[in-house]
Amino acid sequence: xxxxxxxxxxxxxxxxxxxxxxxxxxxxxxxxxxxxxxxxxxxxxxxxxxxxxxxxxxxxxxxxxxxxxxxxxxxxxxxxxxxxxxxxxxxxxxxxxxxxxxxxxxxxxxxxxxxxxxxxxxxxxxxxxxxxxxxxxxxxxxxxxxxxxxxxxxxxxxxxxxxxxxxxxxxxxxxxxxxxxxxxxxxxxxxxxxxxxxxxxxxxxxxxxxxxxxxxxxxxxxxxxxxxxxxxxxxxxxxxxxxxxxxxxxxxxxxxxxxxxxxxxxxxxxxxxxxxxxxxxxxxxxxxxxxxxxxxxxxxxxxxxxxxxxxxxxxxxxxxxxxxxxxxxxxxxxxxxx
Amino acid sequence: xxxxxxxxxxxxxxxxxxxxxxxxxxxxxxxxxxxxxxxxxxxxxxxxxxxxxxxxxxxxxxxxxxxxxxxxxxxxxxxxxxxxxxxxxxxxxxxxxxxxxxxxxxxxxxxxxxxxxxxxxxxxxxxxxxxxxxxxxxxxxxxxxxxxxxxxxxxxxxxxxxxxxxxxxxxxxxxxxxxxxxxxxxxxxxxxxxxxxxxxxxxxxxxxxxxxxxxxxxxxxxxxxxxxxxxxxxxxxxxxxxxxxxxxxxxxxxxxxxxxxxxxxxxxxxxxxxxxxxxxxxxxxxxxxxxxxxxxxxxxxxxxxxxxxxxxxxxxxxxxxxxxxxxxxxxxxxxxxxxxxxxxxxxxxxxxxxxxxxxxxxxxxxxxxxxxxxxxxxxxxxxxxxxxxxxxxxxxxxxxxxxxxxxxxxxxxxxxxxxxxxxxxxxxxxxxxxxxxxxxxxxxxxxxxxxxxxxxxxxxxxxxxxxxxxxxxxxxxxxxxxxxxxxxxxxxxxxxxxxxx
Numbered sequence: 012x013x014x015x016x017x018x019x020x021x022x023x024x025x026x027x028x029x030x031x032x033x034x035x036x037x038x039x040x041x042x043x044x045x046x047x048x049x050x051x052x053x054x055x056x057x058x059x060x061x062x063x064x065x066x067x068x069x070x071x072x073x074x075x076x077x078x079x080x081x082x083x084x085x086x087x088x089x090x091x092x093x094x095x096x097x098x099x100x101x102x103x104x105x106x107x108x109x110x111x112x113x114x115x116x117x118x119x120x121x122x123x124x125x126x127x128x129x130x131x132x133x134x135x136x137x138x139x140x141x142x143x144x145x146x147x148x149x150x151x152x153x154x155x156x157x158x159x160x161x162x163x164x165x166x167x168x169x170x171x172x173x174x175x176x177x178x179x180x181x182x183x184x185x186x187x188x189x190x191x192x193x194x195x196x197x198x199x200x201x202x203x204x205x206x207x208x209x210x211x212x213x214x215x216x217x218x219x220x221x222x223x224x225x226x227x228x229x230x231x232x233x234x235x236x237x238x239x240x241x242x243x244x245x246x247x248x249x250x251x252x253x254x255x256x257x258x259x260x261x262x263x264x265x266x267x268x269x270x271x272x273x274x275x276x277x278x279x280x281x282x283x284x285x286x287x288x289x290x291x292x293x294x295x296x297x298x299x300x301x302x303x304x305x306x307x308x309x310x311x312x313x314x315x316x317x318x319x320x321x322x323x324x325x326x327x328x329x330x331x332x333x334x335x336x337x338x339x340x341x342x343x344x345x346x347x348x349x
Numbered sequence: 350x351x352x353x354x355x356x357x358x359x360x361x362x363x364x365x366x367x368x369x370x371x372x373x374x375x376x377x378x379x380x381x382x383x384x385x386x387x388x389x390x391x392x393x394x395x396x397x398x399x400x401x402x403x404x405x406x407x408x409x410x411x412x413x414x415x416x417x418x419x420x421x422x423x424x425x426x427x428x429x430x431x432x433x434x435x436x437x438x439x440x441x442x443x444x445x446x447x448x449x450x451x452x453x454x455x456x457x458x459x460x461x462x463x464x465x466x467x468x469x470x471x472x473x474x475x476x477x478x479x480x481x482x483x484x485x486x487x488x489x490x491x492x493x494x495x496x497x498x499x500x501x502x503x504x505x506x507x508x509x510x511x512x513x514x515x516x517x518x519x520x521x522x523x524x525x526x527x528x529x530x531x532x533x534x535x536x537x538x539x540x541x542x543x544x545x546x547x548x549x550x551x552x553x554x555x556x557x558x559x560x561x562x563x564x565x566x567x568x569x570x571x572x573x574x575x576x577x578x579x580x581x582x583x584x585x586x587x588x589x590x591x592x593x594x595x596x597x598x599x600x601x602x603x604x605x606x607x608x609x610x611x612x613x614x615x616x617x618x619x620x621x622x623x624x625x626x627x628x629x630x631x632x633x634x635x636x637x638x639x640x641x642x643x644x645x646x647x648x649x650x651x652x653x654x655x656x657x658x659x660x661x662x663x664x665x666x667x668x669x670x671x672x673x674x675x676x677x678x679x680x681x682x683x684x685x686x687x688x689x690x691x692x693x694x695x696x697x698x699x700x701x702x703x704x705x706x707x708x709x710x711x712x713x714x715x716x717x718x719x720x721x722x723x724x725x726x727x728x729x730x731x732x733x734x735x736x737x738x739x740x741x742x743x744x745x746x747x748x749x750x751x752x753x754x755x756x757x758x759x760x761x762x763x764x765x766x767x768x769x770x771x772x773x774x775x776x777x778x779x780x781x782x783x784x785x786x787x788x789x790x791x792x793x794x795x796x797x798x799x800x801x802x803x804x805x806x807x808x809x810x811x812x813x814x815x816x817x818x819x820x821x822x823x824x825x826x827x828x829x830x831x832x833x834x835x836x837x838x839x840x841x842x843x844x845x846x847x848x849x850x
Contacts, residue, residue: 205464206465207455210457213443217445226404226455227454285445
């Protein structure tokens with residue numbers, strides 16, 4: 012067959028919409044920062060930005076894992092509990108025990124891998140919706156942590172200085188935790204976009220039936236997605252421990268809702284098949300910034316939840332609107348016999 | 350023409366689901382460069398054969414050989430790797446992914462570090478479309494493609510896999526004439542490139558136009574494999590059904606009664622304009638015309654599913670409000686819609702629920718539906734229509750196409766309509782069930798029901814109707830009596846020109 016000369020591949024309309032979607036979040040962020048800064052210039056001070064970035068780092072690592080699961084048309088509600096279990100595990104390991112940072116990171120991720128594998132196996136072989144399975148494991152993992160901790164708490168003064176340094180140290184002004192989150196984001200983003208494995212996750216979420224018929228190892232990929240989400244939640248647990256230094260059995264309680272909110276606001280479709288980890292990370296940044304901004308603007312913290320909820324509805328509404336528009340546009344562009 | 354050894358041999362395969370033997374000891378060969386038709390009534394086991402070739406089901410016994418070597422097709426991935434591509438009746442694309450990605454899924458061209466080379470992927474898709482003679486933008490998402498275009502994408506997938514065996518399971522069911530022609534042109538070129546084609550269809554004219562060989566199945570068994578040159582359609586039908594069908598169009602002569610449905614100047618911009626006609630009790634009136642001429646829209650407007658701009662609809666002299674299916678149902682109108690999957694049935698609900706759905710109010714006591722009454726009523730009607738099913742509580746989606754259509758019919762007939770509107774009543778169902786549906790319509794008419802039938806199948810129109818109304822571009826252009834209606838006269842009216850038959 013002779014090669015056909017084609018113009019350089021254009022951006023598909025879907026791509027454009029997704030870009031626009033992420034652009035929307037960036038605009039919202041800029042607006043938010045601008046308004047808050049006018050009201051209180053200290054909002055853009057080094058310390059304030061560092062706080063926001065550190066908070067975002069933990070949420071973004073969780074959101075990236077969650078996005079991987081949501082793209083396959085599943086959900087992982089257990090991430091907050093996995094974070095807690097992992098944080099308490101590394102805290103116990105490090106209690107009066109000086110270990111280098113790398114094995115600690117691996118240990119935390121390892122705890123997460125085990126939890127994620129449990130989720131994935133239950134979803135795959137139990138044939139139960141992920142929502143139900145992970146709601147169950149949310150309580151189970153948290154229960155294990157409570158049982159193990161028995162009301163005790165690990166304080167910063169029991170942790171080795173090297174580990175606490177890792178939580179605060181920076182490289183050319185950027186905290187290590189943020190660098191780690193960016194690394195996770197980039198690696199996951201590239202795998203999802205440019206590797207067969209990643210595309211298969213999108214395919215599964217887009218049409219599970221078609222994915223099976225296309226010969227995709229749906230079961231294995233499902234377990235894999237949950238393992239990734241678990242591992243990242245475990246990693247986030249280590250970041251949590253390093254940042255706060257004080258760990259009790261309740262660490263990370265309620266985080267799962269923030270994470271799902273970040274993912275949805277970031278434009279990952281809850282029915283799977285579309286969205287990017289970049290969007291999810293931006294969602295995490297937006298939610299964290301809102302939290303800080305409200306404090307600076309001296310708006311009652313209680314409003315935060317209402318605002319986050321409103322944002323979710325706005326995000327879903329915008330997605331729906333765009334989807335209807337795009338669908339109408341696509342119908343008109345049928346094929347033509349040439 | 351076929352020569353040498355077969356590409357794929359199916360050797361005495363059997364497959365049971367629970368106690369039901371779907372396929373028993375079926376054998377046939379597929380040759381490269383040959384199109385092979387697989388025919389049989391609904392439930393004859395064709396789909397089970399397809400799913401075994403696709404690696405979805407594993408045969409309980411028997412073997413499938415590829416080029417003389419037994420093939421283990423445990424998963425769809427195995428079948429794909431073995432060079433078998435299956436094009437299902439309902440396309441299986443990923444709506445969120447681009448067309449190019451859909452085609453390349455699992456075989457994406459790789460660049461550095463095993464990353465997907467998107468430019469190459471899009472180029473490949475564009476080349477495939479050039480080869481198929483269609484222009485679909487490889488960069489657009491699959492969502493929103495017409496069924497015909499989706500099927501073309503599926504074919505491009507098969508092409509890109511260099512499939513040696515291409516199985517097409519009723520690919521033409523939802524296509525128009527032009528689209529079928531295009532599909533066939535592609536299928537022929539595939540075949541001429543040496544692929545072995547397996548083609549499943551209920552339309553004999555398509556089978557004779559495309560295939561060289563035919564395998565006939567009945568009740569899960571292999572009946573015979575013949576060269577199409579050596580068998581007539583009548584013989585095929587007899588072998589499929591295993592009995593004489595009697596007339597395929599058992600029209601009883603009825604003296605029409607009073608006007609049951611009267612439509613005057615019905616218009617809906619821009620779909621149809623000034624449509625007027627009557628249907629009398631006991632009459633079967635066919636609404637013929639090309640796809641897109643506005644027939645379905647007219648009947649949906651009569652029933653009130655679609656709005657109307659102007660005009661009146663009267664049932665036995667009483668006017669119906671526009672856009673009120675509820676009132677139409679109360680007046681005794683029933684509409685069996687064209688697309689049973691989308692409009693006719695709730696696929697996830699049980700058979701009994703589907704049958705009794707429009708009557709759930711009258712069947713309920715004090716506002717509660719009691720299982721017993723529902724079940725009794727459902728059993729009565731499914732038996733009357735000789736529906737084949739496992740249990741009444743099974744999901745409707747598990748039934749074969751013909752039996753689903755019977756459930757839709759049962760559902761509406763149970764409302765005891767005086768005006769029955771059927772839209773493509775026999776699309777995608779086998780010849781045996783077709784005859785049953787026709788007999789049923791004829792009997793209903795004899796009992797005094799006014800039947801309005803939208804149909805694209807000319808033999809059905811000519812065989813069943815007392816009168817034929819022909820629509821072209823939204824207007825009623827001809828009314829032909831049974832004696833005047835011929836293929837030529839209907840086509841002439843439908844196309845506005847001398848039919849080139």
